[in-house]
Amino acid sequence: MYSLHKIPVSLIVFSLSLALAGNNPHNFTAGASGAGRGSVCIMKPGFWSSFTNPALLASFPDFSTGINYENRFNISELGSRSAALIIPAGKPSLGIIYSHFGFSHFSRQSCGIACGSLLWEKISAGVQIDYFFEKVSEKYDNVHSVTFEGGLLIAAAENINIGIHVFNPLPNSLRRRVLPSSIRTGAGIMLSENLFAGAEAELCTGNKLALRAGFEYGLTNDLFVRGGFSSRYSSFSFGLGCNFDRLDLDISFAGHERLGITTTFSLVFLVKSSG
Amino acid sequence: MYEQEISMKPQLIILGLTVFFTVSTALHCQEIRQSDITDIAEELAGELAGDEDDPESAVSFLERLQELAENPVPINSAGENELSRLFFLTDFQIRALRDHIKSTGSILSLYEIASIPGFDRRTAEIMSHLIIIGEAGSRVDLKSKAMSRTFSNFIIKPSVSDNNCPGSAWKILVRHKTEKGPYTAGFTCEKDPGEKFLSGSPPLPDFFSAYVAFSGRGLVRKVIAGDYSAKFGQGTALNTGFHTGIPLTAAGYFPSRSEIRPYTSVDENNFFRGAACELASGKAGLSLFVSHNRIDATTEYSNDSSILFIKSLYKTGLHNTPATILKKDAIAETAYGANLSLNFTRVTTGMNFHRTVLSLPFIDSATTAEKLFDFSGRRKDILSAYYTASPGRSLLFGELSYGGNKKYALVQGFTLRPSGRLTINGLYRYYSPGFGGLHSRGPGVSSSASNEEGILGNFTFEAARYLFISAGYDLCRHPWLRYRTSFPSLSKRYEVKLKYLPHDKLNIEMSYNYRSSVNNEKKEQGIAGRKSTSCGTFKTVFRYSQEKDLSLNFRIDCKAVRESGSRGYLMSQDLIYRFRSLPLTFWSRFCIFSTDDWDSRLYVYEYDLLYSYSIPAFSREGTRMYLMTEWNFSSFVRIRLKYSLTSFHDNIPSENTDELRMQLSIRF
Numbered sequence: 045m046y047s048l049h050k051i052p053v054s055l056i057v058f059s060l061s062l063a064l065a066g067n068n069p070h071n072f073t074a075g076a077s078g079a080g081r082g083s084v085c086i087m088k089p090g091f092w093s094s095f096t097n098p099a100l101l102a103s104f105p106d107f108s109t110g111i112n113y114e115n116r117f118n119i120s121e122l123g124s125r126s127a128a129l130i131i132p133a134g135k136p137s138l139g140i141i142y143s144h145f146g147f148s149h150f151s152r153q154s155c156g157i158a159c160g161s162l163l164w165e166k167i168s169a170g171v172q173i174d175y176f177f178e179k180v181s182e183k184y185d186n187v188h189s190v191t192f193e194g195g196l197l198i199a200a201a202e203n204i205n206i207g208i209h210v211f212n213p214l215p216n217s218l219r220r221r222v223l224p225s226s227i228r229t230g231a232g233i234m235l236s237e238n239l240f241a242g243a244e245a246e247l248c249t250g251n252k253l254a255l256r257a258g259f260e261y262g263l264t265n266d267l268f269v270r271g272g273f274s275s276r277y278s279s280f281s282f283g284l285g286c287n288f289d290r291l292d293l294d295i296s297f298a299g300h301e302r303l304g305i306t307t308t309f310s311l312v313f314l315v316k317s318s319g
Numbered sequence: 320m321y322e323q324e325i326s327m328k329p330q331l332i333i334l335g336l337t338v339f340f341t342v343s344t345a346l347h348c349q350e351i352r353q354s355d356i357t358d359i360a361e362e363l364a365g366e367l368a369g370d371e372d373d374p375e376s377a378v379s380f381l382e383r384l385q386e387l388a389e390n391p392v393p394i395n396s397a398g399e400n401e402l403s404r405l406f407f408l409t410d411f412q413i414r415a416l417r418d419h420i421k422s423t424g425s426i427l428s429l430y431e432i433a434s435i436p437g438f439d440r441r442t443a444e445i446m447s448h449l450i451i452i453g454e455a456g457s458r459v460d461l462k463s464k465a466m467s468r469t470f471s472n473f474i475i476k477p478s479v480s481d482n483n484c485p486g487s488a489w490k491i492l493v494r495h496k497t498e499k500g501p502y503t504a505g506f507t508c509e510k511d512p513g514e515k516f517l518s519g520s521p522p523l524p525d526f527f528s529a530y531v532a533f534s535g536r537g538l539v540r541k542v543i544a545g546d547y548s549a550k551f552g553q554g555t556a557l558n559t560g561f562h563t564g565i566p567l568t569a570a571g572y573f574p575s576r577s578e579i580r581p582y583t584s585v586d587e588n589n590f591f592r593g594a595a596c597e598l599a600s601g602k603a604g605l606s607l608f609v610s611h612n613r614i615d616a617t618t619e620y621s622n623d624s625s626i627l628f629i630k631s632l633y634k635t636g637l638h639n640t641p642a643t644i645l646k647k648d649a650i651a652e653t654a655y656g657a658n659l660s661l662n663f664t665r666v667t668t669g670m671n672f673h674r675t676v677l678s679l680p681f682i683d684s685a686t687t688a689e690k691l692f693d694f695s696g697r698r699k700d701i702l703s704a705y706y707t708a709s710p711g712r713s714l715l716f717g718e719l720s721y722g723g724n725k726k727y728a729l730v731q732g733f734t735l736r737p738s739g740r741l742t743i744n745g746l747y748r749y750y751s752p753g754f755g756g757l758h759s760r761g762p763g764v765s766s767s768a769s770n771e772e773g774i775l776g777n778f779t780f781e782a783a784r785y786l787f788i789s790a791g792y793d794l795c796r797h798p799w800l801r802y803r804t805s806f807p808s809l810s811k812r813y814e815v816k817l818k819y820l821p822h823d824k825l826n827i828e829m830s831y832n833y834r835s836s837v838n839n840e841k842k843e844q845g846i847a848g849r850k851s852t853s854c855g856t857f858k859t860v861f862r863y864s865q866e867k868d869l870s871l872n873f874r875i876d877c878k879a880v881r882e883s884g885s886r887g888y889l890m891s892q893d894l895i896y897r898f899r900s901l902p903l904t905f906w907s908r909f910c911i912f913s914t915d916d917w918d919s920r921l922y923v924y925e926y927d928l929l930y931s932y933s934i935p936a937f938s939r940e941g942t943r944m945y946l947m948t949e950w951n952f953s954s955f956v957r958i959r960l961k962y963s964l965t966s967f968h969d970n971i972p973s974e975n976t977d978e979l980r981m982q983l984s985i986r987f
Contacts, residue, residue: 164865196871198863200825206863208873210892213909213944215966217977222968225942227890227911229861229873245875247890247911249968250940253877 075112076310080283080296081258082272084242087207087232091312097195097209098170101137101160110312117303121147136161149181166199189223203234224249238262277301290314381932393451395425465499470984484513484639503532509585513639530581541597546582551658551671552705553718555728555761559589565762567791567814587636588614606658613648628682651678670704689800692753699756712736726751740781747774752799772796787818803838805847810836826862854880870895880918887919902951909944912937928959928982941967957984
């Protein structure tokens with residue numbers, strides 16, 4: 045009897061895993077800073093954004109590490125835990141990320157290795173190789189998947205960045221199991237020295253178009269307030285960030301029209317500055 | 320299987336011959352001009368894709384663009400006739416260009432073209448691939464010695480195979496053209512998937528077309544023997560060229576230019592075969608033509624088996640089943656006619672007449688209400704008169720055609736330019752039910768030139784620096800019944816478009832297009848009801864170019880069908896890279912689409928082989944990707960390879976559709 049319960053529970057967990065992270069459950073978390081902006085992050089340089097669009101790694105030359113915890117709808121079984129490392133390697137930067145989602149009866153572990161570099165004066169590009177391992181308890185098979193993603197960052201003007209990101213561009217006819225694909229694009233503008241605003245669109249296979257908009261305002265040089273909106277589930281979000289000497293702390297809250305609040309907390313530690 | 324092996328042999332022979340020509344003509348090579356004409360094709364992709372009745376129009380359009388790219392117009396030394404080779408420009412734009420050169424001297428840059436009334440930077444950029452800026456003396460006269468071009472296309476869909484077809488699954492096209500001085504000759508042969516490459520006696524390709532042409536500057540301007548196409552005036556009476564519909568937000572309309580030209584397309588039924596000539600003296604011009612050609616049709620005997628008649632024309636050109644092979648060249652069409660024109664400084668006027676005689680009659684279809692006015696009998700005569708006038712900063716044009724039995728067509732249009740930043744266009748057209756001849760393709764939403772009355776207005780306004788706003792509205796009435804519409808009906812379309820061109824590298828376009836029409840509502844029994852269908856499509860296109868070597872195109876399309884509530888979404892990303900140190904270019908696209916049903920399908924233009932086009936329709940859930948590469952491995956040989964794959968992600972069982980296209984083009 046117990047195992048019969050686990051099937052619908054696992055399915056619910058799986059569907060909930062799609063609910064907030066945008067359209068694509070296999071995309072890595074954006075960290076609390078990105079989540080506070082409504083997940084608008086593929087054109088805004090930052091530690092966690094670099095794993096959403098690997099082209100942003102080129103704009104993050106510091107040797108850093110970080111951890112992130114996302115408590116989805118305040119249900120511990122839906123929590124995501126991530127750890128990441130960025131290593132500058134001359135002109136390009138390398139990134140490594142590990143993430144775990146779920147609980148004992150359904151979990152998805154993923155890890156990725158990314159590289160981003162400035163290719164032209166105004167264009168950066170990056171790629172990331174991803175490995176996913178999905179585990180469902182009892183008699184269901186475990187699922188292993190490997191894919192890649194790529195991104196571009198274009199400095200269209202002095203204060204305008206455009207980000208483009210493609211996840212899993214491989215046709216599914218080459219796979220035994222379908223893995224979702226997605227395209228994401230967005231533009232961000234620094235409206236003043238301390239005010240950023242951006243918007244994104246994302247289309248993932250099997251889903252409708254999702255639109256997002258968000259902002260980040262620097263109250264002081266070290267304190268940030270963030271807000272955003274996503275058309276998918278009409279989700280509003282806001283967040284706060286505080287930068288210390290070598291430590292960045294961020295927290296965000298995102299609402300879901302039916303399922304409640306998702307809280308994200310992240311910490312980034314600067315090991316060695318490039319400058 | 321044996322059949323397929325046999326039918327592969329001619330393909331290998333063609334390939335072998337092509338390679339032989341490549342090697343043997345190496346000493347006479349000419350450099351193939353690098354050009355990218357796909358931008359303009361993309362501009363018009365929506366219109367081209369929307370005309371599902373007439374897919375060959377798009378091919379003809381691209382062919383002419385490619386020809387232009389290979390033989391660009393020297394705009395500073397060109398007369399109006401030469402300038403009119405830029406066929407996508409309106410008469411107004413051509414006149415503005417000519418007047419500008421006359422009044423201010425030679426054009427020195429593309430920026431100068433963009434500043435001419437009627438032009439914008441985007442148009443100038445498109446023209447850059449098709450013109451030569453500089454004095455005539457600097458142009459190399461390519462016509463001083465013989466020059467030949469050959470290209471061959473080989474296309475296959477590996478996942479689609481039908482062993483019941485008589486021929487192989489390959490689609491093959493071979494086209495050749497040789498020019499020497501004023502003489503031009505060429506041929507085209509083609510086989511579609513499933514057709515035999517050679518058949519009949521003597522064995523010939525499924526479609527074979529050839530011509531010899533002479534171009535002169537004296538009394539005899541042009542003589543063509545073989546296959547040719549003709550267009551006079553607005554084309555309401557005669558136009559065997561392309562039909563582009565009427566773009567809602569174009570800066571003007573396609574001009575009413577009369578011409579006969581060698582036929583190089585692969586539409587197997589819409590061309591003339593015989594002889595034609597153009598004569599000119601002073602301000603007068605005369606074109607004469609005569610043609611006898613066999614075309615495809617479905618024929619049937621009358622109930623008493625006494626009369627064989629034409630049930631319908633068969634236009635697809637596909638002959639890969641016993642039933643479709645029977646339709647091939649089933650009837651003979653004889654046509655002849657003349658066009659007389661007078662060209663004054665600001666007024667052009669002309670009239671033409673042509674007669675078409677078929678070897679079999681069309682059935683008198685008065686028994687079916689929908690076909691009450693359709694052509695019956697064997698003979699069709701059409702008389703037409705047209706004019707173009709440009710008083711001041713405006714352009715007026717019109718045409719009246721009479722097809723007998725009180726059936727006529729009337730087109731009247733204008734372009735006004737009240738200020739340098741504003742262009743206003745208007746177009747009225749009326750086609751009586753049953754007016755259209757076999758080759759009538761005037762301006763209108765339908766390519767049949769029949770049963771349509773409509774009025775269209777639009778404007779283009781430079782609202783601010785770098786920002787252009789266009790909007791257009793078209794109201795169209797169909798006074799008689801149509802296919803799937805058992806009552807007189809009304810349709811409307813409108814479009815609003817914003818273009819933002821902040822600098823050379825960046826181009827952002829946003830548009831909203833709305834269409835509505837009325838059709839039959841399907842019912843199991845009784846009289847069909849009325850069903851309104853309306854849909855709105857929002858498009859955003861973003862283009863970024865990094866110097867000459869990298870281009871990025873990004874696109875988002877959203878479509879909503881009001882009545883059913885179905886939605887369609889599409890996002891695509893293009894990356895085009897040209898190597899600086901290698902003669903190699905790559906095109907790639909990754910596209911995701913998600914639509915609720917076929918009604919919310921979306922069309923997107925794709926880069927393709929030269930002289931070819933691809934505007935696939937996407938519905939359901941899935942991805943589309945393609946990779947294409949072009950290698951100029953010597954200065955006279957160019958190879959293009961394209962592999963595309965559409966993969967579906969929804970639960971509906973279906974095949975993945977992949978396609979391989981190869982092209983070899985040689986110039987010597």
